[in-house]
Amino acid sequence: xxxxxxYLPEDEQLARYAKALGHxxxxxxxxxxxxxxxxxxxxxxxxxxxAASTVSQHLSALKDAGLIKGEINPPxxxxxxxxxxxxxxxxLLEHFFARPIKTSPxx
Numbered sequence: 001x002x003x004x005x006x007y008l009p010e011d012e013q014l015a016r017y018a019k020a021l022g023h024x025x026x027x028x029x030x031x032x033x034x035x036x037x038x039x040x041x042x043x044x045x046x047x048x049x050x051a052a053s054t055v056s057q058h059l060s061a062l063k064d065a066g067l068i069k070g071e072i073n074p075p076x077x078x079x080x081x082x083x084x085x086x087x088x089x090x091x092l093l094e095h096f097f098a099r100p101i102k103t104s105p106x107x
Contacts, residue, residue, distance in 0.1 A: 010092060010095075013088070013092060014089075014092040014093070014096060016065050016066075017065055017067065017085075017088075017089040017092065017093070018093075019061075019065065020061055020062050020064070020065035020067055021089075023058065023061075025048075025050050025054065025055075025058050026058045026061060026062055028048055028050070029044060029048065029050075029055070029058055029059065029062060029068075030062065030067065030068070030081065032044065032047060032048060033068065033079060033080060033081050034081055036080075038080065039071070039078040039079065039080035040078065040079055040080065041076050041077070041078045044059070044079070059079060065085075066082055066085040067081065067082055067085050067086065067089065068080065068081055068082055069081075069082045
């Protein structure tokens with residue numbers, strides 16, 4: 001069996017993005033924000049069939065991963081996709097899946 005090499009910094013970042021994308025509600029939120037093409041200042045819970053408390057948790061996970069930005073100016077909170085992180089996530093995922101897989105006939 002080949003020796004495992006240490007995690008690369010890009011592996012850790014890819015894992016953070018993948019974890020953030022690991023729930024369909026988060027994917028729906030990102031799709032919603034992407035379709036707005038601007039910061040969204042409304043109530044995302046009203047736009048999606050997700051409870052407000054659940055939306056809040058998912059927004060927090062997306063923000064922690066860096067995929068979205070939020071600006072709080074009470075009573076308004078604006079959310080938008082973080083374009084640099086979006087581009088980095090796309091590049092990391094494309095690079096990861098572009099690698100040819102090596103399979104064994106007995107696998």
